[in-house]
Amino acid sequence: MYKITIIAGARPNFMKIAPIIHEIDKAKQQGKDIDFRLVHTGQHYDKNMSGDFFEQLQIPEPHVNLECSGGTQAEQTANIMVAFEKDLMENPSDLVLVVGDVTSTMACALVAQKLHTKVAHVEGGIRSNDWTMPEEINRLVTDSITNYFFTTSETANDYLKKSGVQDHQIFFVGNTMIDTLMKQMPNFKKPLVWNELSLKPKGYIVMTLHRPANVDEENQLKSMIDEIMLNTQNTPIVFPVHPRTAKILDKLSINHNRLHTINPLSYLEFNYLVQNAKAVITDSGGITEEASIMNVPCMTLRNNTERPETMTLGTNELVGTNPKNMKTYLDKLFSGSWKQAQNIPLWDGKTSQRIVDTLIGFSQ
Structure with missing residues (x-):
């Protein structure tokens, strides 16, 4: 059984992991050897993230909430690392999947690598080039120790290649946030x-x-x-x-x-x-x-x-x-002259399917 630990630390992370979980569940029903454990670091306390929130997005309640909210950037990073190290040692995994660019993304990637567990980063390669943003530091650190990158754009692919990442580590799959958006539009x-x-x-x-x-x-x-x-x-x-x-x-x-x-x-x-x-x-x-x-x-x-x-x-x-x-x-x-949207490559609602197909490939 190929075991994946999925990390979410803040509300937007759950929008990104919801469709991945749905695809893993679908693959399991088809007899594929893949399973997941959902870890909520508790980084952001949000009273709107009640049972209703998980129900609305059809996400299972996390297997564990590490309850690491509050504190400075450094305190929060340290608290998440200590709590997640204990959790990962008790629940070993073949791969830790992190999403986005919050403190939990970076902290859990660090823990995984130190415990010799491979890391996949959903939304790898995104850059603002603004080092005053905590998120940019999180992205840079996470991507410097990631094994597999699931990217949203060719721009992200280019950043990664320029920083020395090999082609075989990069998987251009699209945007899981858009999977959630497209699925939920009829339910607005x-x-x-x-x-x-x-x-x-x-x-x-x-x-x-x-x-x-x-x-x-x-x-x-x-x-x-x-x-x-x-x-x-x-x-x-x-x-x-x-x-x-x-x-x-x-x-x-x-x-x-x-x-x-x-x-x-x-x-x-x-x-x-x-x-x-x-x-x-x-x-x-x-x-x-x-x-x-x-x-x-x-x-x-x-x-x-x-x-x-x-x-x-x-x-x-x-x-x-x-x-x-x-x-x-x-x-x-x-004046009515605003530009119209065009198709963004692979932002088509099928990103999570591509991610899970790739993960199943890792296990074979």
């Missing part, structure tokens, strides 16, 4: 806020902000929101507020009748809002991917992106962090 749920705010399709903009560069400096956050409100005509802005942003917003006297701050939504409710929005303003990487597949205009308030394919083939534009940049992009949106 209208959130309560839809009727409460009398929202209409293409009649509002969704905004999400959580990165330190945008929310930690109060004047920057206030200027950005003021600039957005100034250039969005009479369009309502729906802003599900990340906990770190909520604390800062509370201190600011931001008052706009059209700005509606709401609590974070479930995956199915949030994507219902995105799918029906006129546009999305965000600093999240994952949302740029989903907006591109749903052909919703997307403005990213960052100076770089690790997902260039969302710009070259998707609906995403890199606005930067200067609030004065907003007017140009919002004028373009309201």
Whole structure:
């Protein structure tokens, strides 16, 4: 039996591993010699990640929750490594599969290699080239000790090859987040806020902000929101507020009748809002991917992106962090001249099938 330990540490990781688990279950039913153990490091405590969350995405409850939330970057890395080392020693595995770029991704890859267990990285090779982002450090460290890379784009393949990774270690498979999105689209749920705010399709903009560069400096956050409100005509802005942003917003006297701050939504409710929005303003990487597949205009308030394919083939534009940049992009949106999404290679809902076929190949 080929045993795989799958690591998830934060909510987006579960969106990425859900379809992989479904494909492993399917392979088992077909008599293939493959099985998995799902380890939740507990890196992010999220009250929305209840039983309902796992049910919505049809993911089994994790076999274990290591409960390593809180602390500094270093403390959290150390706590995850200590807890996962014990777990992996008690439950040996042929391969540890890590996804994305959170602290758990790096910490569990380190533990696996030190215990002589092979590592596969889903979303290997992604780069923003911004070393101020903790995620970029996690990507660099993880990829430097990974055995097998499951990549989302040719750009990622190129980065890996330039860093010395051999062709036979790279598997260009696509994007598992899109597998989840495509599977769940028919299940999107209208959130309560839809009727409460009398929202209409293409009649509002969704905004999400959580990165330190945008929310930690109060004047920057206030200027950005003021600039957005100034250039969005009479369009309502729906802003599900990340906990770190909520604390800062509370201190600011931001008052706009059209700005509606709401609590974070479930995956199915949030994507219902995105799918029906006129546009999305965000600093999240994952949302740029989903907006591109749903052909919703997307403005990213960052100076770089690790997902260039969302710009070259998707609906995403890199606005930067200067609030004065907003007017140009919002004028373009309201003039009706925003670019349309094109097909992004292998973002077709079948990525997990390709990953599991490859894993089964490793076991033979």
